[in-house]
Amino acid sequence: MTLPLTQRVMDAICLDHIIPTGSGLHLRRDGMAALTDDPLMLAAFDVIAPDGNTYITLGKGMTEAFDDLAPDSARVGDDGVRAPGGAGTHAQRVARGLLYQFLNGHPDYALDRMVERPLGDHDLNLTAAAARADVAGLPVDILATADLSGVDRNRLIGFSRDLRIVPIDQAQIIRVVPLRHWAPDPYAGQGKELLDSVLSTPYPSARITFDGQGGVRLGLPPALVAHAYGEVLRRTGTPLDARDFPKTSQLIQGYGDLLAAIADSPVGAHTMIQVGDQVTLALHDAHGMSFVDPATGQETVFAADPADPIRIAPLGGEMDLETRLLDLAAGRPGGDGPRLPVRVSGAADVYRDFGGSRTLDVIGGVPSRFMDRIAEAASRLDQSVVVIGSERLSDAPTPAELAALDWQLFQHTNNRGVPVVITRGTVSDGLRRIVEHYRVPLLHQTAGTGTGFSLDNLWAGVGGATTVPPAKEITADLLAAYAGRRRVSTLDKAPAALSSFLTTPLENADAIRAALAEHGSALRDLRPEITKFGATAGVFAAHAAFLNVLDRDPVFADTLLTYRAGGDDRADGLFAAVPAVATQEPAVRDAAFAEIDAITLGTLDDGASRAILKALHLHLQGAPEGTVRDMIYSHSTYLPRDGRTQWIRRLQDLQRQMPQHADGLNQVALFVTTCP
Secondary structure, eight states: OOOOOOHHHHHHHOSTTEEEOSSEEEEOSSOOOOGGGOHHHHHHTTOOOOTTOEEEEEOTTTGGGGTTOOTTSEEEOTTSOEEEOSOSOHHHHHHHHHHHHHHHTSOHHHHTTEEEOOOSSOOOOHHHHHHHHHHHTSOEEEEOOSOOTTSOGGGEEEEOTTOOEEOGGGOSEEEEOOSSOSOSSTTTTOOHHHHHHHHTSOOOOOOEEEOSSSEEEESSOHHHHHHHHHHHHHHHOOOBOGGGSOSOOEEEOSHHHHHHHHHTSOTTEEEEEEETTEEEEEEEETTEEEEEETTTTEEOOEESSOSSOEEEEEEOSOOOHHHHHHHHHHHSTTOOSOOOOOOOOTTEEEEEEEETTEEEEEESOOOHHHHHHHHHHHTTSSSOEEEEOOSSTTOOOOHHHHHHHHHHHHHHHHTTOOOEEEESSOOOHHHHHHHHHHTOOEEEEOSOSOOTTOTTSOEEEESOSSOOOOBSSOOHHHHHHHHOSSOOOOSOOOOHHHHHHHTSOTTOHHHHHHHHHHHHHHHHHHGGGGGGSSSSTTTTHHHHHHHHHHHHOHHHHHHHHHHHHOOTTTHHHHHHTHHHHHTSOHHHHHHHHHHHHHHTOTTSOOHHHHHHHHHHHHHHTTOOHHHHHHHHHTTGGGOOGGGOHHHHHHHHHHHHHOGGGHHHHHHHHHHHHHOO
């Protein structure tokens, strides 16, 4: 017997007319008595249920629940809950009432595992079993019959003698499922703890659930599918169609034979399925069998009565679902490689994820009401949108914001997209260079009648798929005019190993180490290619510097990685490395300082560390005092007056470690203090 032993379940089964058996529960009209007064109870101890199912058997006084069934034997509510109908004798109605009382005492997730198993010489045909299933609201298992007529084949599941799921024509036992179960989504509203517990073992695979609205679900229930795969489906799923189907496929008759085919596939296998025009995926893994629809990001809802045979094709290669979805996207006509998840770093964030690598990214501060309006319009595009915020129309993006834009556009175009960039601020030369490099449309706000983030100001742009006049507000039609349909980036795509590395923020040290473990040798070979990517030299300078140092000095490389992954005090480790670097031969020292300078670039844009360390390097090279001062002063925006104490402390620490350079360090500290 497989039944979750919650208090509600225990309360429901601890009744004097319910007897636990080895495979489920036996229901009697009266209380416990001698075994000899109920011959069917002996038979109940002999039947064996398929793994994960609980057999419900009916004994003395309860078999009448299914005698002489008529259309009004049961009344089914919109929620699937049953009550006795007016048909039948008093004894029959009482038996059905007791059955429904028992079933209604269980939570939906317990009912989902229950199967009614007739006992004795019942000699049921499929038509009688189907009527029985519809009255009980539970599947019914009977011995196989040669006559398969009279019942829709999509309601049948076959089992071998050892209870494996097999095609209907080979079955020794046939399960007939009801046209309306008690609960199509039995785990809806349940908490994470229960869902995790249920998914820790394979869920019963012999599950066909009609929803009463023309749809049918197979395998793992909807809430469990959402818990196990929802995030991956939303992030990487894109609709499948006939173009995605492998050339070699086979035809299946009915959903029961579809379950048999998936059950016969190896654990870890994925199978593509086509029912009519609908193309989805079946998964056979540690959770059991699941049917997922990348188009909706949810469990597949099939047509209850498909007009054509079901088409299936096993997919080669062992991979997780995310990799499979990316691989399918890459294999579509026009695709030339997997799509990688869109990551964020520095000033960028993903405001809305539309799935299929389509996102609405935001860089800088933008009011949520403004972003919500854009999100509504962007959701209808087949491209991503990147928004850069600004306080005033006259504001230009900061270096950190431009670096974040450069990095986001690299990811989107590397996924073969052509995103739309939106900015309210000034279209600076730096911004223009970036959008021109990536060949993406730019929509910007011009002076109009409104103020602030008002959508009344005119919106105009360049690089759109269609030329349109300036508009007073951003609408789906305006964005669609700039985005176009199915535009594909024409830029060179980075090799897969390099794409994975460059789209991983150095701040994510664990992910960087994982990328090195997987692609280390390839990345070293591809290192010269890094300079080909990015609109600005600095966007991937830190990634290149890290690989350069990794070969020469792994310990120093770890220091640089720890710096990138650190918090407010991240610069402490970088400054702690200066004494050792300063004692190297000039050529080695200069190369190390160049790599330290590069590691501060990119989306991190740590201009304060960069300025002070460059000033120290100039001092060590014997540069004039004015040159050292100008280096500090030129980075004044990175050195607010209320944030200089920590930098002075770090310079004082260096004085104690490098007394021979005390004068020069004092000089740098003075310039930091007096920086305008």
